[in-house]
Amino acid sequence: MTSKTATFSFGDRLARRLHLAFCAAVFVFLIAPMLVVIPLSFNAEPYFTFSEGMLALDADAYSLRWYRSVVEDEEWRLALTNSLFIGLAAAAIATILGVLAALGLASPAMPGRALVTGLLISPMITPIIISAAGMFFFYSNLGLSQTHLSLILAHAALGTPFVVITVTATLAGFDRNLTRAAASLGAGPFAAFRRIQLPLIAPGVIAGALFAFAASFDEVVTVLFLGGLEQRTIPRQMWAGIREQISPEILAVATFLVAFVLVLLGVVEYLRKRGGQSPVGQ
Amino acid sequence: MALSLAAARVRAAALTLPLVAFIGVTFLAPLGLMLARSVHEPLVADSLPDTLAMLNNWDGVALPSEDVFEVLGRELLSLHQQRSLGGVATRVNRLESGMRSAVVRTARQLRDADPGSWREAMIAAAPIWNEPKAWRAIQRAGERYTLRHFLHALDLERDTAGNVVAQPPDQRIYLSLLGRTLMVSVVITVICLILGYPVAYLIANSPPSRSNLLLLLVLVPFWTSLLVRTTSWIVLLQNQGVINDLLVAVGLTTEEGRIPMIYNMTGTLVAMTQILLPFMVLPLYAVMRTIAPSQMRAAAALGASFPQAFIRVYWPQTLPGIAAGSLLVFILSIGYYITPALVGGRTGQLISNLIAYHMQQSLNWGLAAALGAILLVCVVLLFLLFNRLVGVERMRFT
Numbered sequence: 255m256t257s258k259t260a261t262f263s264f265g266d267r268l269a270r271r272l273h274l275a276f277c278a279a280v281f282v283f284l285i286a287p288m289l290v291v292i293p294l295s296f297n298a299e300p301y302f303t304f305s306e307g308m309l310a311l312d313a314d315a316y317s318l319r320w321y322r323s324v325v326e327d328e329e330w331r332l333a334l335t336n337s338l339f340i341g342l343a344a345a346a347i348a349t350i351l352g353v354l355a356a357l358g359l360a361s362p363a364m365p366g367r368a369l370v371t372g373l374l375i376s377p378m379i380t381p382i383i384i385s386a387a388g389m390f391f392f393y394s395n396l397g398l399s400q401t402h403l404s405l406i407l408a409h410a411a412l413g414t415p416f417v418v419i420t421v422t423a424t425l426a427g428f429d430r431n432l433t434r435a436a437a438s439l440g441a442g443p444f445a446a447f448r449r450i451q452l453p454l455i456a457p458g459v460i461a462g463a464l465f466a467f468a469a470s471f472d473e474v475v476t477v478l479f480l481g482g483l484e485q486r487t488i489p490r491q492m493w494a495g496i497r498e499q500i501s502p503e504i505l506a507v508a509t510f511l512v513a514f515v516l517v518l519l520g521v522v523e524y525l526r527k528r529g530g531q532s533p534v535g536q
Numbered sequence: 537m538a539l540s541l542a543a544a545r546v547r548a549a550a551l552t553l554p555l556v557a558f559i560g561v562t563f564l565a566p567l568g569l570m571l572a573r574s575v576h577e578p579l580v581a582d583s584l585p586d587t588l589a590m591l592n593n594w595d596g597v598a599l600p601s602e603d604v605f606e607v608l609g610r611e612l613l614s615l616h617q618q619r620s621l622g623g624v625a626t627r628v629n630r631l632e633s634g635m636r637s638a639v640v641r642t643a644r645q646l647r648d649a650d651p652g653s654w655r656e657a658m659i660a661a662a663p664i665w666n667e668p669k670a671w672r673a674i675q676r677a678g679e680r681y682t683l684r685h686f687l688h689a690l691d692l693e694r695d696t697a698g699n700v701v702a703q704p705p706d707q708r709i710y711l712s713l714l715g716r717t718l719m720v721s722v723v724i725t726v727i728c729l730i731l732g733y734p735v736a737y738l739i740a741n742s743p744p745s746r747s748n749l750l751l752l753l754v755l756v757p758f759w760t761s762l763l764v765r766t767t768s769w770i771v772l773l774q775n776q777g778v779i780n781d782l783l784v785a786v787g788l789t790t791e792e793g794r795i796p797m798i799y800n801m802t803g804t805l806v807a808m809t810q811i812l813l814p815f816m817v818l819p820l821y822a823v824m825r826t827i828a829p830s831q832m833r834a835a836a837a838l839g840a841s842f843p844q845a846f847i848r849v850y851w852p853q854t855l856p857g858i859a860a861g862s863l864l865v866f867i868l869s870i871g872y873y874i875t876p877a878l879v880g881g882r883t884g885q886l887i888s889n890l891i892a893y894h895m896q897q898s899l900n901w902g903l904a905a906a907l908g909a910i911l912l913v914c915v916v917l918l919f920l921l922f923n924r925l926v927g928v929e930r931m932r933f934t
Contacts, residue, residue, distance in 0.1 A: 266842055269842070273734055273737075273738065274738070276734050277734055277735050277738045280731045280732075280734070280735050280813075281735070281750075281753050283731070283810060283813075284753060284754065284757050284810060284813060284814075285753055285756070285757060287765065287768035287769055287771075287772055287810065288756070288757060288760060288764065288765065288768050290768060290771060290772060290778055291764070291767065291768045291771060294771060301776075302770070302771045302774065302776070302777065302778075303771070303776060303777055303778050303781050304778065304781070347558075351554050351555040351558050352555060354551045354552070354554055354555065355551060355552040355554070355555035355556070357548075357551045358547075358548040358549060358550070358551030358552035358553075359548075359552060361544060361547070361548035361551075362544075363541060363544035363545045363547075363548050364545070364548040364549065364552070365545050365548070365549055370552055370556060372923075373556065373559060373560075373564065374552070374555060374556065374559055376559070376563065376564065377559065377563050379867065379915060379916070379919045380567065380871075380912060380915065381870070381871025381872075381873070381888055381908075381911055381912070381915060382871065382873055382874075382888075383871070383873045383888040383891050383892055383895075383908070384567065384570070384871075384891070384908040384911065384912055385563065385566075385567065387570050387891065387895050387904060387905075387908060388563075388566035388567040388568075388569065388570035388571075389562075389563075389566045390895070391566065391569060391570055391573075391901075392562075392565065392566035392569060392570075393566075407562045408562065410558070410562070411558065411559060411562045411563040414555060414558070414559065418555070468759060471761075472761045472762055472763070474762075474763060474874060475873060475874065479895075489761060489762075489763045492761075492763040492764075492767065493763060493878075496763070496766070496767060496770065496878050497878070504767055505767070505771070508761070508763075508764040508767050508768065511760065511761045511764050512756075512760055512764060515756060515759045515760045515761075516756065518759060519752065519755055519756065519759060
């Protein structure tokens with residue numbers, strides 16, 4: 255359906271219209287549910303639907319009360335702190351270990367690459383309920399259940415595949431002659447990595463780190479199995495909000511999270527424009 | 537030269553070693569230990585060693601002799617004093633209902649009086665000791681290594697003669713649940729393909745500025761929290777939700793006739809389809825944008841109509857994308873937990889939810905592990921297929 259072709263039959267034009275209408279409907283299906291949440295989070299009433307006042311655009315029907323109650327709530331603040339702390343620590347571990355492993359996997363000399371790759375990305379494939387159950391027994395036996403440490407390690411393990419895949423893909427486009435040139439100019443392997451290779455693969459590394467952080471930030475099942483009250487994260491609080499005491503507070507948090515994703519994608523988009531041939535590039 | 541190659545191999549392997557060790561300890565070991573619970577259940581064997589040793593010589597038909605009663609009675613009594621009787625009682629009860637209360641009551645009453653005859657005292661406490669099936673339950677619960685959880689997960693059990701037979705009809709739930717999970721995954725995969733293919737085509741064949749914008753419409757939901765997206769479906773679909781309100785307002789249904797669209801299978805299907813759709817669109821788009829538009833123009837110039845050109849030229853080249861997207865959506869579907877748990881109600885639960893139930897509520901960890909192992913085998917086989925057809929290095933997240 256190339257728009258440059260001059261001769262469209264009537265049937266082709268009709269088909270094109272239908273195609274566009276169908277796609278529009280699918281985009282509505284993808285996006286609309288999230289958009290509905292945003293105005294409802296400003297509902298002055300404790301309901302999950304539009305009040306008559308809201309539909310009439312009456313200013314009194316809108317309020318920031320749910321945002322206020324989230325911000326003032328100790329539990330939500332603890333949840334945000336936990337989410338950020340666990341997410342950042344897990345992403346740091348995942349990124350360091352993942353970049354090292356990707357450097358090894360990208361080497362033509364790597365022995366048993368297929369097997370090692372399979373093992374390293376297994377946390378991404380395994381259904382989360384099985385992983386979480388296994389970790390529950392493991393950290394309970396170690397006396398580490400209901401600690402931040404167990405969640406950091408669990409989320410780091412779940413996040414590494416994203417780093418490995420993203421950085422390996424970046425390294426596939428990396429010209430090894432550059433490190434050889436650095437070596438011939440007297441740089442040691444570490445200096446060559448830090449001064450030459452790392453800056454060039456940085457977009458891929460940052461993208462991988464962001465993905466690992468986002469994976470942790472959205473993870474709820476291991477938190478359900480490993481975390482106690484002190485380890486509640488934002489998704490865990492939302493889970494409780496949906497399951498137990500449903501309140502429009504979670505709509506305010508949902509709106510905040512949608513905004514967070516827009517910022518995150520903005521950063522990735524910026525990296526892509528800067529990074530040229532990175533894997534996140536088109 | 538050979539030496540430097542060896543050095544390069546060692547260096548590459550050494551770079552991967554920290555992560556291999558990390559994943560080995562924090563992921564693969566926990567996974568393996570958990571799956572081992574499906575065949576290894578030592579608690580009863582460790583708790584009742586003397587009774588089980590004596591039952592080894594039992595014919596399984598007549599009642600055991602007085603000294604077997606005495607040994608079991610003494611072992612139950614000492615477990616009761618150590619406050620560790622509960623786990624044993626629960627496990628024996630899974631093989632013969634009524635055994636939990638029999639075991640607990642027996643231990644409690646034996647504590648009160650030193651019996652003249654252990655047999656009479658125990659049968660007085662719980663008449664079930666008069667029946668061989670009680671002793672068979674003890675014997676089988678005492679198997680240190682067992683396949684019964686796998687049999688149970690496949691709706692099978694062993695009869696009194698040790699043959700593998702089907703469970704009674706009212707207890708056959710796991711195979712049908714596995715079948716339902718596979719069926720739901722197929723349906724979701726097909727719907728995602730039908731919805732995703734035209735969208736990926738549109739994005740791949742739009743001018744760059746518009747295609748970037750359209751891609752963003754796929755990426756924003758892709759990266760938005762699962763909990764957020766599930767919440768938004770609850771807001772839309774619940775009985776007092778936005779869609780039902782709208783239907784009532786425009787008169788398509790009445791206040792009493794509000795349609796139950798959530799907390800059932802419909803809720804699971806709708807929410808999972810929306811959540812998994814980007815996993816279909818992105819691989820399809822990745823393949824489609826490598827297909828030059830000039831191919832379709834060439835086909836048209838050679839006299840093909842659009843449907844002909846599409847079927848003979850375009851569609852075959854998108855098959856790798858279809859394979860990638862479909863396998864990805866299918867793999868994610870069969871292991872899905874969160875969304876069915878939150879919006880599935882009673883009828884929209886999948887196999888993962890039952891594993892969670894046995895992990896957290898019934899505490900039948902052996903059965904949870906067996907179900908998990910079966911699910912994991914399905915996923916790994918599908919993933920090997922994915923890796924062969926597509927290659928993991930071509931996965932993308934943005």
